[in-house]
Amino acid sequence: VTLATLILLGLIVFTALWTVQTTLLRAAIGLAFVSVVLTLLMFEMGAPLAAVFELSVCAGLITVIFVSTISLTKRQKPVEAAASLRSHARRFRPAVIFAAAAALPLLLGKPLLDGISHPPPALETVREVLWGARRMDLLGQLVMIFVGVFGVVILFREEKKKEAGR
Amino acid sequence: VLFPSPFWSGHVAIHPGFDPYTFFLSDFPVDDLARVMFLATGLVGLCATMVARSTLSDSDIRFRFANVMLLSLAGLNGLVLVRDLMGLYVFLEIVSVSSFVLIALERGRAAFEGAFKYFVLSAVATSMILAGLGLLFIVAGNTSFDAVKAAMGATGANPLATAALVLFVAGLAVKAGLVPFHGWLPDAYSSAPPAVSVLLAGIITKATGVYTLIRLVNDVFPKAPHVHMILLVVGLASILVGALAALGQRDLKRMLAYSSISQVGYIVLGLAAGPGLGLAGAIFHLFNHAVFKSLLFVNSAAVEKQSGTRDMDALGGISSRMPVTGTTSVMALLSTAGIPPFSGFWSKLLIIIGVWKAGHPGFASAAVLASVVTLAYFLSMQRRVFFGKLAPSCEGLKEADGWNLAPALLLAAVTLGLGLCAPWLYQTFLAFLLPTGSFL
Numbered sequence: 001v002t003l004a005t006l007i008l009l010g011l012i013v014f015t016a017l018w019t020v021q022t023t024l025l026r027a028a029i030g031l032a033f034v035s036v037v038l039t040l041l042m043f044e045m046g047a048p049l050a051a052v053f054e055l056s057v058c059a060g061l062i063t064v065i066f067v068s069t070i071s072l073t074k075r076q077k078p079v080e081a082a083a084s085l086r087s088h089a090r091r092f093r094p095a096v097i098f099a100a101a102a103a104l105p106l107l108l109g110k111p112l113l114d115g116i117s118h119p120p121p122a123l124e125t126v127r128e129v130l131w132g133a134r135r136m137d138l139l140g141q142l143v144m145i146f147v148g149v150f151g152v153v154i155l156f157r158e159e160k161k162k163e164a165g166r
Numbered sequence: 167v168l169f170p171s172p173f174w175s176g177h178v179a180i181h182p183g184f185d186p187y188t189f190f191l192s193d194f195p196v197d198d199l200a201r202v203m204f205l206a207t208g209l210v211g212l213c214a215t216m217v218a219r220s221t222l223s224d225s226d227i228r229f230r231f232a233n234v235m236l237l238s239l240a241g242l243n244g245l246v247l248v249r250d251l252m253g254l255y256v257f258l259e260i261v262s263v264s265s266f267v268l269i270a271l272e273r274g275r276a277a278f279e280g281a282f283k284y285f286v287l288s289a290v291a292t293s294m295i296l297a298g299l300g301l302l303f304i305v306a307g308n309t310s311f312d313a314v315k316a317a318m319g320a321t322g323a324n325p326l327a328t329a330a331l332v333l334f335v336a337g338l339a340v341k342a343g344l345v346p347f348h349g350w351l352p353d354a355y356s357s358a359p360p361a362v363s364v365l366l367a368g369i370i371t372k373a374t375g376v377y378t379l380i381r382l383v384n385d386v387f388p389k390a391p392h393v394h395m396i397l398l399v400v401g402l403a404s405i406l407v408g409a410l411a412a413l414g415q416r417d418l419k420r421m422l423a424y425s426s427i428s429q430v431g432y433i434v435l436g437l438a439a440g441p442g443l444g445l446a447g448a449i450f451h452l453f454n455h456a457v458f459k460s461l462l463f464v465n466s467a468a469v470e471k472q473s474g475t476r477d478m479d480a481l482g483g484i485s486s487r488m489p490v491t492g493t494t495s496v497m498a499l500l501s502t503a504g505i506p507p508f509s510g511f512w513s514k515l516l517i518i519i520g521v522w523k524a525g526h527p528g529f530a531s532a533a534v535l536a537s538v539v540t541l542a543y544f545l546s547m548q549r550r551v552f553f554g555k556l557a558p559s560c561e562g563l564k565e566a567d568g569w570n571l572a573p574a575l576l577l578a579a580v581t582l583g584l585g586l587c588a589p590w591l592y593q594t595f596l597a598f599l600l601p602t603g604s605f606l
Contacts, residue, residue, distance in 0.1 A: 139244075
């Protein structure tokens with residue numbers, strides 16, 4: 001059992017725990033925590049560049065967007081919250097099927113990987129990776145973040161303003 | 167982008183030695199399929215903008231619509247340009263997220279419900295696509311189309327590669343609204359604002375689900391026989407389920423949504439027939455569907471705005487009050503049902519011949535029979551909404567304004583023009599797909 005395996009197991013347990021949270025804010029902070037653990041895993045597996053991005057974008061920027069969005073929503077009424085809590089467990093039933101399907105390749109294990117080998121990637125600088133190999137993706141991700149933030153402003157901020165006006 | 171390199175080199179002389187095509191598009195291999203998609207995206211985007219001018223009365227909402235639509239179009243164009251699975255995934259997500267915002271633009275319970283259903287099923291599709299992408303990265307060591315294609319050829323029937331393929335195709339089937347993953351589509355189309363419905367039905371689901379499926383099945387997984395059989399079954403199931411469900415609808419937009427599922431089934435059936443006539447028909451039907459389905463949604467926007475309802479049983483005889491909308495609606499339905507001389511006839515003909523020639527006469531026959539059902543539900547719609555005795559509630563009805571009529575006339579002209587010029591179009595734009603000595 002390597003350190004990477006232990007971190008991976010921890011990651012799965014934490015992800016499951018934060019996913020079933022009933023409070024959005026806790027779930028968002030939990031997601032940031034999971035991103036930090038994933039960063040450790042990436043460092044351990046020799047991918048420092050991916051780890052830095054995971055930490056800055058997923059644990060940082062995405063959490064800020066989530067928390068900002070949650071701050072623009074209102075709390076459920078006690079009756080709604082009670083009803084929501086009753087159906088909470090039921091919502092996660094399909095997750096068992098997805099988890100089993102995702103675990104299948106892991107359980108089948110190594111034989112599937114036989115005959116598949118790739119030469120180690122050439123060492124590249126951050127600049128080469130971002131502006132050379134992944135230029136189009138980078139542009140797409142910038143647009144993606146912009147769409148997300150713009151969508152939050154359109155759908156939540158205006159509604160909050162209206163309610164404040166009332 | 168629409169015209170190939172020789173056109174620019176021959177006609178544009180800004181500066182000696184300056185080739186605008188190479189300057190702007192050197193990184194992106196734009197082929198004929200990409201040009202068809204750019205044209206469809208631009209055309210539907212233009213029509214949706216005009217419909218928004220007519221149907222979104224609040225200028226703030228119009229402003230937001232225009233901004234999010236432009237971001238969505240950026241995502242669609244990026245989707246068509248990329249030749250890398252990771253890039254494809256990123257641009258798919260841009261289109262999906264902008265679609266959630268567009269559907270919920272006017273807020274309200276129905277809008278949020280439609281957006282939420284799309285959001286949930288889209289998240290499931292994303293998970294499948296991302297899992298497939300991860301597995302393909304393990305198999306190929308890279309995510310470019312060329313590398314994955316080479317790896318798929320080299321590894322043959324590796325279960326990991328097969329699992330990746332199935333996950334990817336299933337994810338795209340959700341995005342395309344194919345049976346059995348079609349649950350979100352009628353709610354999303356019917357609860358969105360009219361201009362967004364035009365955009366969703368005309369291009370968004372076609373590009374995110376169907377175009378990507380065509381691109382991947384041809385350029386990345388061309389030697390996967392099981393995929394072709396799965397697509398045949400899914401295509402035919404979509405044709406039949408969509409057509410039969412459309413028969414029982416009262417809401418005009420829901421009926422058009424189910425019709426969309428059925429027509430996408432034809433495109434998938436053509437794709438499953440493989441290269442040649444079937445694929446040429448699939449690409450042409452993809453474009454035709456963008457045109458005639460946008461036209462039907464433009465007309466439904468006009469009817470809803472003028473009469474205040476989409477309930478077909480509450481309408482009747484409005485063709486006498488809205489003659490242009492009624493006439494263009496007849497043209498769109500005839501094209502959808504595959505009646506000559508409209509463009510839908512040619513694309514359906516090619517698909518059916520392609521499927522027959524590929525050795526699937528049963529599937530081809532069923533597709534022909536389903537076309538009769540298509541004609542039946544559209545004639546029923548036309549009779550209930552436009553023909554017959556004028557409903558008392560529609561006495562004071564007036565023809566739609568110019569912002570609605572202009573896109574309707576434009577799209578009607580395109581579907582008629584494409585039908586009349588079809589053989590020339592094939593020789594010019596789709597010749598690369600047709601086998602030598604083809605009857606066209």
